[in-house]
Amino acid sequence: MAAITVYNPQANTVEYSVPPAARKPALDGATIGLYWNMKAGGDAALDRTEHLLRERYPDVRFRRYTGSVGFLMRHCTAEDADRMAAEVQAVVGTTND
Amino acid sequence: MIELERRGIPTVIFTAETFVHDAHRSAASFGLPGLPLAVVPKPFTNQRPEDIHRMVTAAFDQVIAGLTRPVQAPRRAAPAAAGDGRLRYEGTDVLEAWDRMNQDFLARGWGDGFPLVPATDRAVEAMLRGTRREPGEVIATLEPGFGLATVEKLAVNAAMAGCRPEHLPFLIAAVRALAAPKMYIRNKAMSTGPHAPLLLVNGPRARAAGFHAGMCALGPGAPAAANTALGRAVRLTMMNVGHTTVGISDMDTIGSPLKYSLCCAENEAGSPWEPYHVTQGFPGEASTVTVHFVYGICELHDFKSTAPEGLVEVFATAATNVAQVGTGLWLIGRRADPRYKTEEKEHNTLFLCPEHAQIFARAGWDRARLQAALYGAARLPFRTLMLNKEVQAHHAAHPELRWLADHPELPLPIVETPECYDIAVVGGAAGRGAYFYGAGEPVTVVVED
Numbered sequence: 001m002a003a004i005t006v007y008n009p010q011a012n013t014v015e016y017s018v019p020p021a022a023r024k025p026a027l028d029g030a031t032i033g034l035y036w037n038m039k040a041g042g043d044a045a046l047d048r049t050e051h052l053l054r055e056r057y058p059d060v061r062f063r064r065y066t067g068s069v070g071f072l073m074r075h076c077t078a079e080d081a082d083r084m085a086a087e088v089q090a091v092v093g094t095t096n097d
Numbered sequence: 098m099i100e101l102e103r104r105g106i107p108t109v110i111f112t113a114e115t116f117v118h119d120a121h122r123s124a125a126s127f128g129l130p131g132l133p134l135a136v137v138p139k140p141f142t143n144q145r146p147e148d149i150h151r152m153v154t155a156a157f158d159q160v161i162a163g164l165t166r167p168v169q170a171p172r173r174a175a176p177a178a179a180g181d182g183r184l185r186y187e188g189t190d191v192l193e194a195w196d197r198m199n200q201d202f203l204a205r206g207w208g209d210g211f212p213l214v215p216a217t218d219r220a221v222e223a224m225l226r227g228t229r230r231e232p233g234e235v236i237a238t239l240e241p242g243f244g245l246a247t248v249e250k251l252a253v254n255a256a257m258a259g260c261r262p263e264h265l266p267f268l269i270a271a272v273r274a275l276a277a278p279k280m281y282i283r284n285k286a287m288s289t290g291p292h293a294p295l296l297l298v299n300g301p302r303a304r305a306a307g308f309h310a311g312m313c314a315l316g317p318g319a320p321a322a323a324n325t326a327l328g329r330a331v332r333l334t335m336m337n338v339g340h341t342t343v344g345i346s347d348m349d350t351i352g353s354p355l356k357y358s359l360c361c362a363e364n365e366a367g368s369p370w371e372p373y374h375v376t377q378g379f380p381g382e383a384s385t386v387t388v389h390f391v392y393g394i395c396e397l398h399d400f401k402s403t404a405p406e407g408l409v410e411v412f413a414t415a416a417t418n419v420a421q422v423g424t425g426l427w428l429i430g431r432r433a434d435p436r437y438k439t440e441e442k443e444h445n446t447l448f449l450c451p452e453h454a455q456i457f458a459r460a461g462w463d464r465a466r467l468q469a470a471l472y473g474a475a476r477l478p479f480r481t482l483m484l485n486k487e488v489q490a491h492h493a494a495h496p497e498l499r500w501l502a503d504h505p506e507l508p509l510p511i512v513e514t515p516e517c518y519d520i521a522v523v524g525g526a527a528g529r530g531a532y533f534y535g536a537g538e539p540v541t542v543v544v545e546d
Contacts, residue, residue: 011244016128041141
């Protein structure tokens with residue numbers, strides 16, 4: 001019988017923690033942000049999302065967003081996030097499509 | 098989206114099934130495991146609007162749930178059993194034990210597919226003698242997984258890759274380059290594109306450490322063994338320290354053999370010009386590692402031309418490949434990491450063979466003149482450059498250039514400025530170079546003890 005003992009190559013990680021936002025049970029009267037990262041098709045997805053949300057909550061309003069930096073995918077800066085947080089009560093995004 | 102949650106705004110993200118692991122891992126890395134997703138069967142890209150509408154309709158209940166139900170954060174799982182402990186493998190003989198180690202490492206996602214050199218106490222202690230740094234020193238926090246790149250972990254991965262102790266300082270320098278904010282490695286490591294780190298080493302230490310600059314510099318073969326080992330060590334480090342894991346945090350659609358190892362030295366002795374690192378502001382006596390992520394490689398073959406103009410015309414045909422993502426990408430913006438407010442122009446790297454470099458030098462051309470000539474020659478019509486780009490992204494990035502829509506046949510440069518062509522002299526004696534389609538800008542770092 002023979003054996004080899006080797007190092008574990010995997011690094012420990014830095015852990016971050018962000019508390020999720022509190023949710024309300026319904027979206028009536030809310031202004032909802034629709035965030036498109038400008039990857040193809042995301043705009044069509046948000047068009048459909050807006051249509052379905054209007055059907056479910058007739059009094060919701062919408063604002064469209066994209067990131068102010070980037071290229072194939074446009075990214076949201078801290079300033080973008082501040083602006084969105086000041087203008088809407090919820091956001092639907094196409095960023096992992 | 099996590100930045101919005103941090104600001105008290107509920108969010109939900111459409112996510113294709115194939116990206117669900119990626120989305121969960123990313124959300125956990127950034128501190129919010131359980132970030133709500135609305136999962137759709139396919140990515141929206143390349144889909145007809147009616148098919149996208151159908152997918153969104155089917156996922157709509159998830160949108161409502163994501164915005165209205167409390168987020169249930171799953172218990173955070175450490176990525177793939179990270180740790181400082183040792184692992185023991187037994188067999189009827191050492192070869193069988195080694196085989197079991199390799200099978201286990203592959204099963205855990207810790208290998209690149211080739212057999213790994215066992216990082217035993219003796220191997221790691223020897224590797225650590227290649228640097229004056231303490232084993233516990235943290236060189237960087239490496240994304241996308243925010244892994245702590247200690248000297249010891251780098252030594253372990255270097256040993257596994259087959260590096261010699263004198264290569265460890267080059268790996269340390271490469272990791273500093275990978276972790277530079279301007280590198281935006283998160284974007285490149287996790288992308289659906291085949292981003293491969295191209296390493297170019299320069300300076301006297303590179304020669305002393307055996308890095309190869311001549312014939313078949315990118316390998317394979319014995320002359321390029323050091324190159325192969327360092328390139329492989331960088332990939333293993335990305336996987337085991339940066340936690341770039343295929344199917345979870347590396348979403349490469351096709352993959353690329355360039356991602357296993359892509360490293361060489363500049364042929365400074367065969368170059369008529371100053372070494373590459375001097376063009377980046379480093380003294381000639383410095384030794385450096387330059388990392389440039391690249392998508393692919395194209396040969397620069399020309400046995401016929403004896404004047405610079407002919408070579409430039411041939412090289413420009415490689416540059417004007419609109420199927421390559423970086424070609425004309427400046428028209429829709431710049432690669433940018435909003436956390437660090439960095440922006441990168443898209444660069445391409447050319448490895449000129451000494452034969453071609455001498456043709457330019459004999460005619461009195463320096464690098465800058467070649468860069469300017471390529472910038473002038475490598476052009477495509479606006480319409481062609483925009484074939485695979487979103488018009489709205491063009492409008493967002495360059496509202497001042499909307500007039501281009503009225504001039505679709507106007508030839509435009511494929512990169513933003515002449516400096517977006519990085520030129521090094523590499524290889525043996527024949528008229529064959531290499532063109533690397535780059536992703537963002539190269540980063541050069543000095544090699545230190």
